[in-house]
Amino acid sequence: MQVSLSDTGGLSRRLEVAVPATEVAREVQQRLKRLSRTARLKGFRPGKAPLTVIAKQFGDQVRAEVLSDLVRSSFAQAVSEQKLRPAGGPRIEPIAMGPETDLKYAAHFEVLPEIRVNPPERLAIERPASSVEETDVDAMIENMRAQRPVFTPVDREARDTDRVVFDYKARIGGKPFEGSDLTDVRIVLGTRQAMPELEAGLRGVRAGEQRIVHAVFAAAHPNKKLAGQSAELHLSIKAVEEHSLPAVDDEFFRTYGVEQGGLAEMRAEVRKSMERELAEVIRGRVRTQLLDALYRDNPIELPRALIEEQVQELQLDTARRLGIRDASRLPRHESFEEPARRRVALGLLMSQIAQSQGLKADRERVAARLTDLAEGYPDPEEARRAYLRNPQAMRSIESAVLEERVVDFLLERARVTERRTSFSELTGFGRSPAGEDAPHQHEPRHDPQYEPQDEASGT
Known part of the structure; x- marks a missing residue:
């Protein structure tokens, strides 16, 4: 096999490959022989048709399959020999594919960029410092009353x-x-x-x-x-x-799953729920800042193929979220360009950091993440088994765990300062007028489907 590589600008490459005609012919003959053992042709017993008849009947089809398979396998071999890292599938340009000639083609593709990540100590992050105050709990309980009119x-x-x-x-x-x-x-x-x-x-x-x-x-x-x-x-x-609004009494507490302990238990459960959300919001804010800083501090050339792939994913996500079936009603392609570039760049940067630092999705963290996800379902054990049976879902969990490990690695080295802020400012709780953009409910336990109370009917 002969291979010729040329740089066509930026991350684009052209790989010209030639596979000897003898190799093509040998593979065609081998497949025809295998086919002759099982082929059923009129006038011949199964597996007894002469090879010449098999070739006449199936030769073109077999040759097309052989050429397709040889292009795929020879491209993979050539990429490996040239130590290339394609960023996507190639565009194949046939050069010679005649029955008596070598198989020749040119593959056009992009390669992943060489990435050198700047020291994480250059990254500056502002961590919100906040806590849940008694007045925040008061406001939340009032909001919960408003949700049960x-x-x-x-x-x-x-x-x-x-x-x-x-x-x-x-x-x-x-x-x-x-x-x-x-x-x-x-x-x-x-x-x-x-x-x-x-x-x-x-x-x-x-x-x-x-x-x-x-x-x-x-x-x-x-x-x-x-x-x-x-x-x-x-x-x-x-x-x-x-x-x-309903009275703050035992009946009200029971609608939120608090059976005993009265107001004190209700407040304790609400506080725990608010503190969980606060921790998640702070973690999310810090993570977003960190990734934004990483993206800004490490500009890299990006393969167009990966950007286009991400643009399509973002468009499909938007369509699903908005219930849009007509593609012509989707936002313009350009509106997804920058988010797609950010996704691609951060994926490459974080992959490079994980590889250079030897970070992996260890079993303990994956198991803990799986348990957390399963706990959100009515039957956690069945949910856990369902995840384990789904390789794609498990890969998604492993990817998320690895990403968190990279984030932790960067946070340990970044320059982090704290800024004091309130729960309401940080979470947005209490900003929206009632009945419009209603704030999150902080229900202490699983809550039945909401139905307004009706004194006339007794429900």
Whole structure:
């Protein structure tokens, strides 16, 4: 096999490979012989057809398979001999593939860059210093009360924070449509749960009242038949319910899984949950700063193939997260370029650090990580077995563990200063108005699915 390597600029390479015609012919003959032992041809017993007949019937197909396999194997061999590290699959340019000639082709590809990581002592990180205060626990319990509202029927006009219960019949051009009639619809006024026209139409209603509201379905409505359509909404008001917060008592504690110990136990459980989140947020902030600093301090040339691969992954992630099926509605390619470059660069840098420092995903850390993940499922032991049966999932865990080891290695050497900050500033708790961007609940234990309490029904 003859190999010729040329640098075509940057990280691009051109590898020209020639495989002797004798080797191609020998492999074709061997495969035809193997095929002749099992081939079923009309007029011949199984495995008894002459080789010339087999070659005439299957020769072109076998030769195509041989050429494909030889290109793959010879490229891998050539890359190994030349000590190259391809950044992705090659683009194959056929040069000669005739039946009587050597197999010749050119492979165009990119190689991984040579990476020299600057000393981690150059990295400067600011670690947030914070703690959970009693006032933070007070605010969290108030938030938890807000997540368990009590709605009580009242005989007055509906206003903001009231819940209105009604039946609903929508008509477009005087005609019903699929899903146009609904019963026992519940909307809390002032929370922007419904079309603006509908919410405005519900203000001031009383139980037993009938009302007609004119509205326009949003242009981006998921049902394209309704998008932008004007509709007439016939409302039959069944109840107006006043919003109030539940008492901080044993019944309230039980809704959050605290069966004994009263307020003191509730506060202790809430504090533990908040402290766990605080530790995770601090760790996340420090990690992000560290990786940003590593990226800025170590500029490297990146293979275009890896960037494109990451751009596609980011696009698919965005589509899944937003429920987008139409590729034309995805954000522009350029908006993913910098995040993709960052991902690729950090992956290469951290891989180099792990290799140079001999860092590995040791069994103990992998096992601990697996246990933590499994504990998040109703049946931890079954979840653990499922992970162990899934090689891809285990590789993902090992990769995460190795990444954490690299982060720990860098943090031990980086210049870290502390900045005092509050729990609310660090976590964002309490910044959003109620009913809009609701803050996280810090439930002390597993909580059943939320259903507002209803004094009238006793639930």
